[in-house]
Structure formats: C-alpha cells, structure tokens
Amino acid sequence: MSSVLDPKIALVTGASSGIGRATALALSKAGATVAVGGRRTDRLEALAQEAPGEILVLDMDVSDPESVRKAVDRTVERFGTLDIVVNNAGVMLTGPVLDADLAEWTRMVETNLLGSLYTVHAALPHLLRSRGAVVQISSTSGRISSAGAAVYSATKFGVTAFAEALRQEVTEQGVRVVLVEPGFVSTELADHIADPNHRAAVKAMAESMRTLQPEDIAAAVVYAVTQPDHVAVNEILVRPTDQS
C-alpha cells in the first residue's frame, strides 16, 4: 500500500469485473479514495470489502445519462471533489456485419461510446476545478479495425477521436487526458458474444497466447495518473508480447 494518490478521489466505471475492478483496487492501493460504478452492485460491494481504502459503491448504468449524472453527483457530494475518472465500462458483442443483431450494435454504441461521453460531460466541470485526469479505456481495436469487430472498433475509434479533441480543449487548463489501448486481456469481455462460433474463435485466439491480466492494464493507469502535473501521458498501447 502506498499513499502516492492520497487524497485523490477517483471514479472507475465498469468496476465490477476485469480491468475496471483491477484498476479500482490498484488506485485504492495507491492511496486514492475510489467510487466504483456498474450494474452488478453485489460485485462492487465485494470489491469494497477487498480494497484497502474507502470505496463508494454506485449503481450506475453508463448508457443512461441520468444514471451517470447521479453517480458523478453522489461522488462529489460525498467527497467534495473528483480528481480522476477512468472510463472503462464496455461490452464487446462482436460478429460479422451481415445479419448482425441491431440491438447489439445499439448496446455497444450506448455503452462504449456514449457512456464514456456522458461520463466526461458530467465529470468535466469537477475535473477542471481539481485539474484532474480522464483515462479513456480504448483498445487496439481503436487503432486497427478487423473483420468481425466492425462496430466494436467503430466505438473504440470514436473513444480515441473524442479523447484527442478533449485533450486539446482542456490540457491548458491542467486537465490531463489519457488514452489506454489494451490488447487481449483475460476478462469476462468475450463471454457476452452471442454467436457461439465467433465467441469460440475469439476465445481460441486468446488461448493461443499468454494474454495480459487486468492488473497489467491497471498498472498502466496508475503510471499515467501518478506522473508529476507537468507530465501528460497521452496514450499507452499495451499488447501481450505474443499478440502479433
């Protein structure tokens, strides 16, 4: 346990599993007080028991702008400020474009792209006051589009585009915008792919390599947000060594 982030206040979306959970724990271990958002609040309560520092559990659906605003407001009401936002919540419902389920496309856009925009919109006035940081969890799919991942990639390219424009708007006011682009990480992400063949193919690809662990990405986030104020880590691409 370190105190490098004490007394910072962080909000992590999608903290009930995978990268978000590991990031919330890592920020807590680094001394931050962390608000954790997601829909499976039982998992968030369990995380709160495990974390060394104070945790605020937020029932938060990032695809609902009102839910996002309430989560940000509750965090600031409770702790008085907001220093770090990690926009992590996401779903990957990949598969071919032909005959795709449009409801899955809507869900990916609402969660991965709009959810992250709503969170920035609600949090930005507070981050400007605290001269804080926004960490956008994008993906290698936000840099390279590939067959089977058209809409997932479109959401992540969107996250990347938004992050750069936001950076230009707020960097001179002291707010740092960090884009983190993970390669394959061992999490629940692929479990939600509906098409069994496509799900099996994604899992087989992951099993063919030593994937990253959620803690590897959490470490990148902690690195970015613990640099001195004059250092803006704008982009971190982290792939498994085995991923070509």
Ligand code: NDP
């Ligand atoms: P997980 O499925 O383990 O975690 C996804 C998290 O997002 C869960 O905590 C889930 O919480 C949350 N979430 C999903 N929908 C919503 C919603 N509507 N509102 C609030 N929270 C939501 O996957 P990962 O940890 O892998 O994914 C985290 C991020 O990392 C995603 O943005 C993903 O695209 C990105 N990423 C992952 C990679 C990988 O290989 N795993 C590679 C590159 C990027 P709950 O269901 O409780 O709401």
